[in-house]
Amino acid sequence: MSLVHDAPPGSSRSEAAARLLAAGCPLRVMKFGGTSVGDLERITKVAARVEQSLGGGVKAVVVVSAMGRTTDRLLTWAREIAQRPSRRELDVLAATGEQQTIALLSLALAERGVKARSFTGPQAGFLTDSLFGGARILAVDTTRVERALAEYDVVVVAGFQGADADGNITTLGRGGSDTTAVALAAALGAPECEIFTDTDGVYTTDPHVIPSASKLDVIDYDEMLELASQGAKVLHPTSVWYARRYGVRIHVRSSFTHTQGTIVTSLADATEGSMLSHRPVTGVALDLNHARIDLHTVPDRPGVAAEIFNALGAAGVSVDMIIQGVRGAGDSRQQMAFIVNRDLVQDALEALRPALDAMGASAEVGDGVAKLSLVGIAIGSTPGIAGTMFEAVSAAGANIEMITTSEVRISVLIPAEHAHAALRSVHSAFGLEDGDEDDESRSSQVNG
Numbered sequence: 087m088s089l090v091h092d093a094p095p096g097s098s099r100s101e102a103a104a105r106l107l108a109a110g111c112p113l114r115v116m117k118f119g120g121t122s123v124g125d126l127e128r129i130t131k132v133a134a135r136v137e138q139s140l141g142g143g144v145k146a147v148v149v150v151s152a153m154g155r156t157t158d159r160l161l162t163w164a165r166e167i168a169q170r171p172s173r174r175e176l177d178v179l180a181a182t183g184e185q186q187t188i189a190l191l192s193l194a195l196a197e198r199g200v201k202a203r204s205f206t207g208p209q210a211g212f213l214t215d216s217l218f219g220g221a222r223i224l225a226v227d228t229t230r231v232e233r234a235l236a237e238y239d240v241v242v243v244a245g246f247q248g249a250d251a252d253g254n255i256t257t258l259g260r261g262g263s264d265t266t267a268v269a270l271a272a273a274l275g276a277p278e279c280e281i282f283t284d285t286d287g288v289y290t291t292d293p294h295v296i297p298s299a300s301k302l303d304v305i306d307y308d309e310m311l312e313l314a315s316q317g318a319k320v321l322h323p324t325s326v327w328y329a330r331r332y333g334v335r336i337h338v339r340s341s342f343t344h345t346q347g348t349i350v351t352s353l354a355d356a357t358e359g360s361m362l363s364h365r366p367v368t369g370v371a372l373d374l375n376h377a378r379i380d381l382h383t384v385p386d387r388p389g390v391a392a393e394i395f396n397a398l399g400a401a402g403v404s405v406d407m408i409i410q411g412v413r414g415a416g417d418s419r420q421q422m423a424f425i426v427n428r429d430l431v432q433d434a435l436e437a438l439r440p441a442l443d444a445m446g447a448s449a450e451v452g453d454g455v456a457k458l459s460l461v462g463i464a465i466g467s468t469p470g471i472a473g474t475m476f477e478a479v480s481a482a483g484a485n486i487e488m489i490t491t492s493e494v495r496i497s498v499l500i501p502a503e504h505a506h507a508a509l510r511s512v513h514s515a516f517g518l519e520d521g522d523e524d525d526e527s528r529s530s531q532v533n534g
Contacts, residue, residue: 112142112143112144112145113144113145113146113147113235113274113275113276114139114144114145114146114147114276114278114280115146115147115149115267115270115271115274115276115278115279115280116136116139116146116147116148116149116267116279116280116282117148117149117150117151117245117263117264117266117267117279117280117281117282118132118148118149118150118151118282118341119151119263119281119282119283119284119341120151120152120153120154120155120156120157121154121283121284121341122151122282122283122284122341123150123151123152123153123154123187123190123191124153124154125153125154126190128341129153129187129190129191129194130194131341132148132150132191132194132282132341133191133194133195133197133198133200134198135282135341136148136191136195136200136240137195137198137200140200140239140240145235145238145239145240145241146239146240146241147231147235147240147241147243147270147271147274147276148191148240148241148242148243149242149243149244149245149263149266149267149270150184150187150188150191150242150243150244150245150263151183151184151187151245151246151263152180152183152184152186152187152246153183153186153187153190156183156186157180157183157260160179160180160182160183161176161179161180163179164176164179170432173218173219173402174218174254176218176219177218177219177221177247177254177255177256177257178255180246180247180257181206181207181244181246181247181255181257184206184207184244184245184246184247184263185206185244187244188204188205188206188242188243188244189204191204191242192204192240192242195239195240195242200239200240201237201238201239201240202238202239202240202241202242203234203237203238203240203241203242204241204242204243204244205230205231205234205241205242205243205244206243206244206247207243207244207245207246207247207248207249207266208247208248208249208253208255209230210226210228210230210231210241210243210244210266210270211225211226211227211228211229211230211231211273212226212247212248212249212266212269213225213226213227213248213249213250213251214248214249214250214256214258215250215256216250216251216252216254216256217256217402218254218256218257219257219259219402220257220258220259220402220404221248221250221256221257221258221259222258222324223248223258223265223269223324226269226270226272226273228270228273228274231243231270231274232274243266243270244266245262245263245264245265245266245267246258246262246263246266247262247266258322258324259322259324260322261319261321261322261325262322262324263322264281264321264322264324264325265322265324265325265328267279267281267325268325268326268328268329268334268336269325269328271334272328272329272331272332272334276334277333277334277335278334278335278336278337279329279334279335279336279337280336280337280339281321281325281336281337281338281339282339282340282341283320283338283339283340283341284340284341284342285320285338285340286301286339286340286343286345286347287301287302287303287338287339287340287346287347287348288301288302288305288310288313288318288320288321288338288347288348288350288369289301289302289320289369290302290368290369290370290513290518290519291318291369291370291371291372291509291513291518292318292319292372295372295506295509296509296510296513296519298519299513299518299519300518300519301348302348302368302369303346303348303349304348304349304350304351304353305348305349305350305368306350306351306352306353306463307326307329307330307350307351307352308330308463308494309368309369309461309462309463309494310326310336310350311323311326311327311330312371312459312461312492312494312495313368313369313371313459313461314326316371316373316457316459316461316495316497317371317372317373317374317375317457317459318369318371320338321336321338321350326350329350330352333352335349335350335351336349336350336351337349337350338350366462366463366464366465366467366468366471367460367461367462367465367471367516367518368461368462368463369461369462369518370458370459370460370461370509370512370513370516370518371458371459371461372456372457372458372459372505372506372509373456373457373458373459374456374502374505375427375428375429376406376425376426376427376428376455376456376457377425377426377427377428377431377451377452377453377455378423378424378425378451378452378453378455378487378488378499379423379424379425379426379431379434379435379449379450379451379452380421380422380423380449380450380451380452381394381421381422381423381438381442381447381448381449381450382421382447382448382449382450383419383421383445383446383447383448384419384420384421384422384445384447385419385420385445385446385447386419386420390445391410391422393441394422394438394441395408397437397438397440397441398426398434398437398438400437401433401434401436401437402430402433403426403430403433403434403437404426404427404430405424405425405426405434406424406425406426406457406490407423407424407425407457407488407490407497407499408422408423408424409422409423409424409488410422411423423488425455425457425488425499428453431451435449435451454501454502454503455487455499455500455501455502456499456500456501456502456504456505456508457497457498457499458479458497458498458499458500458505458508458509458512459495459496459497459498460475460495460496460497460512460516461494461495462494463494464494465493465494465495465496466491466492466493466494467493471496472491472496474515474516475496475498475512475515476498477515478508478511478512478514478515479498479500479508479511479512481511482504482507482508482510482511483504483507484500484501484504484505484507484508485500485501486498486499486500487499487500487501
């Protein structure tokens, strides 16, 4: 059936689910990331794992990423060919990585006697807007996928991609295969989407950086959304948004073991609306993929901020951590600063140039910055957390350049040279590497 981005949750999902159940086809939706399908041997192992999941009449929709560092390699080639490559052509190129994987996995499944059919994102019904490199899903029409499930055991779908109304190939941004999988689970009425990765769940921070990080048995959608948005690479933020909106549980687990991972769900729903009592800090995220842009001698008058950020929005550049300097007495000029994704710095400068020239203002780019974010569902209502975080950052020798807060997050911008030391210091300051009794309690309430 069809899932429309702004449709009421559950409307078309129930119809799709009813048809699949009536046909006696319990459904699993599984997503395997780039490390899970990094080479032919791993693709073969994924095929074996998918085959094992098909007992009892179960059918599977399997979403895959490109193999290993394929996307990085393709984009590097593009930038060797062209100094400022077209975003449209970058999407055409990047989408080929996932298409290799779907064909290879389908062939590996067929060798095991499993009937499988591959689909690109557009073939699977993904309609997006035309923001190349970071497209937004407008609708998912699963008619062809459902028809294939009636004939095949497994449908293999290319993650990360779709097409706009004009038929142009689009991509959903790095990590967008997560979004593909969760959106398909929502559209098909599957209650859970399994995300297979190179870690066995969601941790209080990246366990590759801090091995003593604690694994979370369960985490609330809102907390996971903040962690993902602030740089935690385990899930794409938009995938969490879809999961929360359409009530799809996400099970983040390892491709290489069969142990229980982390459940991402609504903790309130899991406990029938009761408020859980647990520590206010859930995790720490580090993002090294931004640059700071400072605007100097900006006129201090109404409408200036709107002019600046409308120009950035029209160019498809998202910004974060906006600050505005306070002018001195009798001064009609001020400063502004914000951060953007490093890959979009030149796009931002080009978009700003006409407005800044007309204002007599200038822009300066500051690379070598890191955004460190503390996330927890009760941060905004718990006194003392900000002070503890700032003290821990200071103890790592890092000077705080910018600060933003919300009810569930505190983010600071610091020099990148101190990033990992500050991450370790903040993580330790809140005891996140210790065993977490609250997580065990939360897990028992969700899974029991």
